[in-house]
Amino acid sequence: MAVYTELHEEDMRGFLSLYEVGELRSFIGIAEGIENSNFLVETTQGRFILTLFEKRMKPEELPWFLGLMTHLAEQGIACPQPIVAKDGASLRQLAGRPAILVSFLEGRSLEAATPQACEQVGRGLAHLHEAGRGYKAERANALAPEGWVELFSRCTDGGDQAVAALIAETRTALSSIVKSWPVADALPRGQIHADLFMDNVFFRDGQLSGVIDFYFACTDFLAYDLAICLNAWCFEDERHYRQDWAEALLRGYEQVRPLTAAEHKMLPVLCQGASMRFLLTRLYDWVHTPAGALVTKKDPWAYQRRLHHFQKVSDV
Ligand SMILES: Nc1ncnc2c1ncn2[C@@H]1O[C@H](COP(=O)(O)OP(=O)(O)OP(=O)(O)O)[C@@H](O)[C@H]1O
Ligand SMILES: N[C@@H](CCO)C(=O)O
Numbered sequence: 001m002a003v004y005t006e007l008h009e010e011d012m013r014g015f016l017s018l019y020e021v022g023e024l025r026s027f028i029g030i031a032e033g034i035e036n037s038n039f040l041v042e043t044t045q046g047r048f049i050l051t052l053f054e055k056r057m058k059p060e061e062l063p064w065f066l067g068l069m070t071h072l073a074e075q076g077i078a079c080p081q082p083i084v085a086k087d088g089a090s091l092r093q094l095a096g097r098p099a100i101l102v103s104f105l106e107g108r109s110l111e112a113a114t115p116q117a118c119e120q121v122g123r124g125l126a127h128l129h130e131a132g133r134g135y136k137a138e139r140a141n142a143l144a145p146e147g148w149v150e151l152f153s154r155c156t157d158g159g160d161q162a163v164a165a166l167i168a169e170t171r172t173a174l175s176s177i178v179k180s181w182p183v184a185d186a187l188p189r190g191q192i193h194a195d196l197f198m199d200n201v202f203f204r205d206g207q208l209s210g211v212i213d214f215y216f217a218c219t220d221f222l223a224y225d226l227a228i229c230l231n232a233w234c235f236e237d238e239r240h241y242r243q244d245w246a247e248a249l250l251r252g253y254e255q256v257r258p259l260t261a262a263e264h265k266m267l268p269v270l271c272q273g274a275s276m277r278f279l280l281t282r283l284y285d286w287v288h289t290p291a292g293a294l295v296t297k298k299d300p301w302a303y304q305r306r307l308h309h310f311q312k313v314s315d316v
Pocket of ligand 1: 030032034035036037038049079080102103104105106199212213215
């Protein structure tokens with residue numbers, strides 16, 4: 001459940017009066033998501049999503065994210081578009097937190113991947129990369145090798161043997177991935193989503209209808225974003241790598257942006273890095289989330305299994 005901040009009707013009415021979005025009909029907190037508080041808002045003009053940014057988000061970074069979403073939406077990408085208020089601002093404060101109103105996207109996320117869905121995700125990701133070219137401001141990836149090492153240094157086992165074993169193995173794997181990681185100019189770079197998991201992609205009538213949650217987006221290797229999708233979309237039941245799904249994802253991507261030879265060659269390492277990134281954030285949350293917290297902890301071992309897979313392959 002992720003509505004960390006409760007809102008009263010008067011607050012919502014006051015907030016909406018700053019925009020030209022009609023009169024409030026109803027609003028409801030959205031339980032999905034773990035980072036921020038989200039509300040589905042219905043007005044006389046339609047549906048919107050109000051997001052209150054909670055403590056993990058650095059307020060000074062918000063303009064970059066809002067600029068990226070605005071840019072991508074202008075380029076025809078189906079992503080939440082920040083709504084500009086009457087005074088020209090899209091970022092404001094509500095209940096003591098940074099707050100934005102964005103357009104509502106139709107569709108639902110899938111329960112399970114299919115080759116057809118993977119192909120569309122690949123195509124959608126490549127379109128997003130192409131559309132991002134015109135957005136010149138850069139945001140460094142805080143969850144790249146340097147950030148992984150820093151995060152790992154803050155993970156302790158708390159006396160749990162299974163966690164201790166995971167930490168020990170991760171130490172060796174992390175050092176090997178960091179050594180093999182491509183240098184900054186080795187591969188094409190650009191704006192990447194960096195968290196294009198199944199819950200962040202909507203489908204409607206079997207067609208990809210939207211992409212949400214850009215708050216890990218950053219400037220990094222484009223092929224690393226593809227590696228994240230290979231991790232997130234191509235393991236059936238969180239366990240078995242589906243070569244056919246991976247081929248569909250790559251095929252969809254390359255219909256729009258063919259990979260360079262260097263990108264193809266580096267994909268196994270990029271996939272290991274992507275496994276490591278989600279293993280580490282999940283491990284960190286696993287050991288730091290207090291018992292009884294409202295959020296469900298995600299399983300770091302699911303990404304250790306993916307890492308094992310990508311350590312064994314010379315081609316994805
Ligand atoms: N623009 C949108 N249109 C329709 N639904 C949306 C939109 N944005 C968010 N949602 C809904 O709100 C839920 C939570 O959003 P989101 O995943 O962005 O939250 P978060 O807390 O930032 O997420 P996470 O924990 O995954 O990083 C989504 O699963 C979706 O149901
Ligand atoms: N997609 C991430 C969660 C936060 O974005 C994960 O599954 O670990």
